[in-house]
Structures are given as structure tokens and as C-alpha cells.
Amino acid sequence: MTGLLTTSVGSFPKPEYLQRARTKASKGELSEEGLRALEEKATAEWIHFQEEIGIDIPVDGEQYRGDMATYFAENIDGTEISGLVRSYGNRYYKKPIIVDELRRKGPISVDWFKFAQARTKRPVKGMITGPYTMMDWSFDEFYGSREEACLAFAKLLHEEALSLEAAGAKIVQVDEPALSTRFDELPLLVKAVGTVTKGLRAKTILHTCYGSYDEIFEFFNKLPVDQLDLEMSNSGLDLLDRFKREPLKKEIAFGVVDVHSHVVEPESLIRERIEKALTIFEPEKLYIDPDCGLKTRSVEEAQAKLRNMVAAARAVREAHRLT
Amino acid sequence: MVRTTVVGNYPRIGDTFDEQSLRRAIARFDKGEISAAELGDAEREVVKAVLREQNDGGINLVTDGQISWYDSQSHIARRLASVEINGLARYFDTNTYYRQPVVHGAIAWKEPILVDEWKFAQANSKAAVKAVLTGPLTLASLALDKHYRKKKPLAVDLANALGEEVSGLVRAGAAHIQIDEPILTRHPEDLPLAVEGLERIRARKGAAALTLFTYFGEVSKIFEELIETPVDAIGLDLVQGAATWSAIAKHGSEKPLVLGLVDARNTKKEDPAEVAKKVLGLKDRINLKASFLSPSNGLEFLPRERAREKLRILSAAARKVGVAA
Numbered sequence A: 001m002t003g004l005l006t007t008s009v010g011s012f013p014k015p016e017y018l019q020r021a022r023t024k025a026s027k028g029e030l031s032e033e034g035l036r037a038l039e040e041k042a043t044a045e046w047i048h049f050q051e052e053i054g055i056d057i058p059v060d061g062e063q064y065r066g067d068m069a070t071y072f073a074e075n076i077d078g079t080e081i082s083g084l085v086r087s088y089g090n091r092y093y094k095k096p097i098i099v100d101e102l103r104r105k106g107p108i109s110v111d112w113f114k115f116a117q118a119r120t121k122r123p124v125k126g127m128i129t130g131p132y133t134m135m136d137w138s139f140d141e142f143y144g145s146r147e148e149a150c151l152a153f154a155k156l157l158h159e160e161a162l163s164l165e166a167a168g169a170k171i172v173q174v175d176e177p178a179l180s181t182r183f184d185e186l187p188l189l190v191k192a193v194g195t196v197t198k199g200l201r202a203k204t205i206l207h208t209c210y211g212s213y214d215e216i217f218e219f220f221n222k223l224p225v226d227q228l229d230l231e232m233s234n235s236g237l238d239l240l241d242r243f244k245r246e247p248l249k250k251e252i253a254f255g256v257v258d259v260h261s262h263v264v265e266p267e268s269l270i271r272e273r274i275e276k277a278l279t280i281f282e283p284e285k286l287y288i289d290p291d292c293g294l295k296t297r298s299v300e301e302a303q304a305k306l307r308n309m310v311a312a313a314r315a316v317r318e319a320h321r322l323t
Numbered sequence B: 001m002v003r004t005t006v007v008g009n010y011p012r013i014g015d016t017f018d019e020q021s022l023r024r025a026i027a028r029f030d031k032g033e034i035s036a037a038e039l040g041d042a043e044r045e046v047v048k049a050v051l052r053e054q055n056d057g058g059i060n061l062v063t064d065g066q067i068s069w070y071d072s073q074s075h076i077a078r079r080l081a082s083v084e085i086n087g088l089a090r091y092f093d094t095n096t097y098y099r100q101p102v103v104h105g106a107i108a109w110k111e112p113i114l115v116d117e118w119k120f121a122q123a124n125s126k127a128a129v130k131a132v133l134t135g136p137l138t139l140a141s142l143a144l145d146k147h148y149r150k151k152k153p154l155a156v157d158l159a160n161a162l163g164e165e166v167s168g169l170v171r172a173g174a175a176h177i178q179i180d181e182p183i184l185t186r187h188p189e190d191l192p193l194a195v196e197g198l199e200r201i202r203a204r205k206g207a208a209a210l211t212l213f214t215y216f217g218e219v220s221k222i223f224e225e226l227i228e229t230p231v232d233a234i235g236l237d238l239v240q241g242a243a244t245w246s247a248i249a250k251h252g253s254e255k256p257l258v259l260g261l262v263d264a265r266n267t268k269k270e271d272p273a274e275v276a277k278k279v280l281g282l283k284d285r286i287n288l289k290a291s292f293l294s295p296s297n298g299l300e301f302l303p304r305e306r307a308r309e310k311l312r313i314l315s316a317a318a319r320k321v322g323v324a325a
């Protein structure tokens, strides 16, 4: 029996040379091609790192993205990008503005998927910013209805999912960090994600984070995907009891390291977390990953966290004689 | 005929180099390159600019834009006794975050929180500056309570502490006090608790006008009780809370209202004529002369340039109401 496969949620920190290059490019001091070459270099380095430490299901690390919603919006017709708005503290970001009917210009993330997949034999995840999050994080000057805007995104993201699959993606992940924003809109989210994943042969995953899972729990089994990827370590593993009472009928990717903390969790702590998860979930349906994207950590912190995570998963596998 | 006001926060940076002075100053402060006093100077320069924008935009009752607030919760809570400030938590459905206050003992007022900020703003504004405080019920609901273990005693102690602050603001000359209770749009059943808090604050407000503002949703189910709360005016989000509109139309209000009709969470520009038409529809139901037009909530969720635009839309709509009435 196999089990406890390791993976990542999506983003990794950008190395310093890439951060500097992005600043230069934003001032017009570096060409698009010049930036692209460094994004490719960083992506290749992250793929190499994941191979080296033995992550089973790698990701491309999203070195080419600024914000997950604006990156997708920049590649969709009918959108503009807003001025800066504050997220918290001294952090600002730009939001998509829907100004016309939404249409996919062409493949959005497919080239990056191909670039990453060409560098490893392991299955790389195709990554899509989900329709509900795209809608919730955009200003809407066109549809005037959250449902309409959300379903318009869903329709074009379905095309993107099909393109990823055609390019060889065996796994497609839909990121919905905004999932728990408005509980009354969960049926809309289910409908929209279902539109994206409809008819896919690839394994589908839904990632969400920062939720108060209590109120969304009953929707978990209704989500039209094969696997749920949840932040578990930062929510203090409270959810486990609930899963004991109300079993999940899907695979789960179980977040075991906190992406908001500088502290690198020791292997022993991660092992404990995995052991706890094993009391509830079958090992072949249990995947091990960080809570969320690691992009806000330093490269060193992110790599140390991933190393300990892989070592912990390996140790638990051996202890339970899983191959 | 109808006056204009804002709700509270305002974008602290814009998209030009000059408008990003505070962002640079904070980055330099974090690196230890400038002192706290220099950072304070940078903040006050932005407060002045924000007041200028509101004055230029023709707003009758302004705020300091809450430029020095890290967020709506921790800025107030961190100055109270027995509160520590924790990690980030999501703020309603806004995709922004606040630092969560942790209550580990009995809450008490300890030192002035907003008085100096208000004084500075009023000294730099032609229009009257309103002092805005996050309400005790919302503070109690969004904090991590490790001491009281019950919302009511926590909210009551918070209300007493805020009452002390309000009395300081009034002594400093503030004639308009606003208490924000957005949590009522999520938990209307907590209205009695909000009222208890408001009674305590009201007792300390002297001659100042006290406004209760709710936003991020509708309050139609509690509208009739809401307009009976012990305050002088009620502020309503009529965009995300559009469902409250029919309650106003049905029941009317003797108490002046602040009509949050201009969408503070969407860049789309309203037509001032249409806003005015909506307002005039209430002519026989509310006292327009004593009421205000406002954005639906703080303008900080918009890019600066669009926030300025929304101010112009507000005053244009108010002028049209005046001409028509």
C-alpha cells in the first residue's frame, strides 16, 4: 500500500535576483524577455529543488505571478488592472476590474505548466485561480451581479483547465482562498467550480485557506473535486474531530506547516501532525503539504520547511510500512 | 438640502510617486532608517492631503481618513488595558486583514487614543471633523477573548472605556462622534448588546452629535429597533445593504440618517443624477435636511484616484437633491 504522498500548494518565494528584476521591469529598466528568462531560471531551480528533496507531486512555484488574481486577469479580455489598494499593514496590491464581457485571450498558465513538466518525470499540478475568488477579488463595472461575473470566469477557466489537460496535466488544482468569504454564496461556489472541473479526466483539487471551516464544513463533500487541500496546522488541527464524526468522502491534502510563521517546524512536530491525520484518513487518500503557498517566506525558510515536511512524511511512511 | 459626509477610512497611498510617501516612510521605519517621530510627520502630511481632498471634494463633514490606523480593531484596542495584539485575521468579507486583539484581563481605558489625531485633523480642516470609533460590540466580537468568556461583559467594559475616550474627544472640541458597529449586519440579534454599549457612550458625549453606523450588509430586520437606539443619527450601507432601502421606505425615520448610497467597494462610477433621484424618493419618509449622503463604508477599499471620484459624485448628487427639492 502506498500513501502519504507529498506535494505543495502552489507558490514559492522568489529568489532575490528575481525580486530585483521585477522591480526593474516595473520601472521599464528590464525587457519582458529579460524578466522571462529569470522567471524560467527560478522555476527550473524550484523544480530541481523539489526533485532533490523527493516531493512526489511538484508545482511550478508561480515565479511568474505577482498576485494570483491579477496574473489571471491580465490574460483575460474584458479586464483592466486597478490602482493600488491596501491589503493590510504596508502591503498593497492591484485588483482586476471587469470592464467588459470576460473572454479567454488564449492559454493563461499552460506554457508555465509545460515548462515545469518538461523538467521532471513527476506529475506537475496545473494551477487555476478559481472563479469565485476571481470574482470576489475583482471590481465589477460590467456584470452588476456577483453570480454572473463568477460564472463568466468559470466558463473561461474551464477552457483553461481543458488546455492544461491537453498539455498533459494529470492533476488540476483550483485555488479558492475566498471560499469562506460569504457563506450564503457557497452554492454559487459549488456551481462555479463544477463548471471549471466538468468532464475533466485529470484529478481535481480544490485549495482553500484562512477559513472559519465550521460553517463551510457541510459543503466539503459537495465540492465538485476529487481532493480537498486544506490549511490544517494553522487552524490548530481542530477540524480533525469534526472529520471523525462526519467523514470526508474525498482525498485530502493535509497542511502540516504554517506558512505565516518564520519558525521552521521540527520534523518531530510534523510527524506528530501526520500521525494525528492518519488516525482519521486512509494513507492512500492522505497527501501531505504546507498550509498554503509559501511565497511570503524567505527562500531559506521555505526550503527548510519543505525539507522537514518530506523527511517527516518519509519517517511516518516507514513506521507504517507504506511504500 | 442634504449634506455629505464620509464613513471613516480613506486610501493612504495613491498611484503617483508623491502619493506613496507614507508607504516609503513605513518601509524606511521598518528598516530602522527613520524615527517614530519622522514616521508620525509622514502620516500627518498624508492626513493633511486627505483632508484637502475631502474639502476640495465638497464634503461637509470629514474624517482624518484613519491614516495612522493599522486597522479598525487594533488601533483602538492596543491602547486599552489588558489587551495584546495578535496575528492577522480576515476582516469581514473584504479580503483585508486586521491584527486581532487578545483580551487577557479586565478591559479599562488607560490613555487617550484618538484625541491628538482628532485635534490635528480639525486644525487642518475647514469642514468639521468627525471622530470615528469602532464600536464596543464589534470590538468584542472580533477580538480573541481569553478573560471574560462571554461577549456581554466584555462589550460592556469596552463601552465604558470608549465612553471615557468619547468624553476626552468632546472636551477637545469634537462635535460629531460616530460609533461603527458593522457586526450588526452579521449578527442583528446582538442589537440589545449594541444598545447597552451606546447608552454608556451616550452618557459621556455631552452636546456632541452621536451617530451609529452599520455597514457591509443590510439591517432590514432590525431597522425599526435600530432607529430607536439612543443615538442622534443612524448611518446605513445601502449598497451591500440595499435590502435596508425598502425598510426605510416603509417605516421612514424621524431620526436623521446617513445614507450610504455611493458604492465604496466598487470602482464603478455612479451617476449623481440617479443617486439624487433615489434620495428624493425618501423626501416624505425622512428629514433630508438633517440627513447626510455618504459612501457605503470607508473608501479605503478603492484606489485613491477612484476614492476622490466618489467624493465628487457624492457632492454632485447632494447638489442635485438641493436643486430638485
Ligand SMILES: [Zn+2]
Pocket: A009, A177, A207, A208, A209, A291, A292, A293
Ligand atoms: Zn492558500
